[in-house]
Amino acid sequence: MEQQQEGGSLGISAVSNMSTPDSMIPFPTELIETIIDLVDDEQTLQATSLVCKSWVARSRFNLFRVVELCLPTHLDRFSSLLASSPHIAPHIKEIAISENSLLALLRPTMAIVARLPHSLLRHPHVxxxxxxxxxxxWLPTRYHPEYLAGLSQLSSISSLDLYDVTFATVADFSIILRALRCLRSLSAIHLDAQRQLPPEELAAIGTDLPLLTHLRVMSQYPTSVIDWLLRYSRFPALYDAEVSYEISGIDPSQGLGTFWTATGSTMENLSLTISKRASGSSLPDQAIEELFDMSQCKALRALRVDCRHEREVTPDWAWLVWSLSHLPRPSALHTVTFAFQHSSHALATLHQFTADLDRVLAESPSLAFLHHVAFEFDYRNPSEIDQDEAALLAKFPALQERAVLRIE
Structure with missing residues (x-):
């Protein structure tokens, strides 16, 4: 019998030998594995791993697939478990670090993220x-001198997800991206820097992400870290992007406009959420032209505009009308989706701009290949009693005539 380890927030445990014969299980293996996949409780997964031999692999997969590290001792226990039970290594697909502690600030070299590369490299099968x-x-320049070299050896990492992460400067973010050179997916949500760099230094530390195909960014103003990423990074293979961005009038440091030029030749799918710093005020024409000129997005095929955050009584959608009317000619865009909370929300939010949207979407020469305009709601009432849904459709007669308008 193998040694049982305490799981805690690590989500890790060892498995003992089984005694129940597989022939006693009357269900197909595929059904059993589906049921085990639905279990999200560690103790239950530990129990399923003890039932019989055929349940072990799937139980281990779900137990060890994501390793969560929240305290420095978690990393030590994880390393010890790998040393005693190396057979779990192939099941580990994700390392999730959430260490909101004073130790990371007072003793940076003892933080989990500082010690992780060395710990993983001791177990090459992980x-x-x-x-x-x-x-x-995250302060990579304050860690061990060999830290970045160790991080760069973790070549299996193809996805990096950052949530509420702070760097000393954008330069730290840049060298981390350079070290993780095999990234194919990047999520950068609410990143910050303790100190700002002058524009000439920001340009000098720009980086290439040659394999990146999926990008998700979310930032509220000021957006310095995200602006650096959008303005000074190159994404020659980017296919799918989700951008949530807050705008503050005319700000030459904001990088959204540059991003369209850098990704225009490859990006096919875009989900866009735009908010304004000053509620109720219209964006200046200069800001719209600088930030929403998507005329270089010649590969764009699907555009999703997420409006669920919008709660202003009279929101400003002039940027959207302008952007749609300035797509490349001809545009490859064939699907436009507007996401709202419900039909009443959509009707109230688009109230002043429905005529302009209907005209641009139905009549613009750039949108000759458009064959699907959809309203996507979080929840719907039955169509026969939803008067706002019918009223919303009535606001788009030209799209209805082209038979491309639908509600999902």
């Missing part, structure tokens, strides 16, 4: 595909 870092002060 090849995680995803690294998630939450609520972390």
């Amino acid at each position: 090849k995680p595909r995803r690294l998630s870092v939450h609520h972390q002060l």
Whole structure:
């Protein structure tokens, strides 16, 4: 019998030998595995791993697929478990770090993120595909001199998810991206820097992400870290992007406009959420032209505009009308989706701009290939009693005549 380890927030345990014969299980293996996949409780997964031999692999997969590290002792216990039970290594697909502690600030070299590369390299059979870092002060230049060299050896990591992560400067973010050179997916949500760099230094530390195909960014103003990423990074293979961005009038440092030029030749799918810093005020024409000129997005095929955050009584959608009317000619765009909370929300939000949207979407020469305009609601009432849904459709007669308008 193998030694049982305490799981805690690590989500890790060892498995003992089984005594129940597989022939006693009357269900197909596929059904059993589906049921085990639905279990999200560690103790239950430990129990399923003890039932019989055929349940072990799937139980281990779900127990060890994501390793969560929240305290420095978690990393030590994880390393000890790998040393005693190396057979779990192939099941580990994601390392999730969430260390919101004073230790990361007072003793940076003892932080989990500082010690992780060395710990993983001691166990070469562990090849995680995803690294998630939450609520972390990440200071790579204050760690061991060999830290970045160790990080660069974790070549199996193809996805990096950052949530509420703070760097000393954008330069720290840049060298982390350079070290993780095999990234194919990047999520950068609410990143910050303790100190700002002058524009000439920001340009000098720009980086290439040659394999990146999926990008998700979310930032509220000021957006310095995200602006650097959008303005000074190159994404020659980017296919799918989700951008949530807050705008503050005319700000030459904001990088959204540059991003369209850098990704225009490859990006096919875009989900866009735009908010304004000053509620109720219209964006200046200069800001719209600088930030929403998507005429270089010649590969764009699907555009989703997420409006669920919008709660202003008279929101400003002039940027959207302008952007749609300035797509490349001809545009490859064939699907436009508007996401709202419900039909009443859509009707009230688009009230002053429905005529302009209907005209641009139905009549613009750039949108000759458009064959699907959809309203996507979080929830719907039955169509026969939803008067706002019918009223919303009535606001788009030209699209209805082209038979491309639908509600999902």
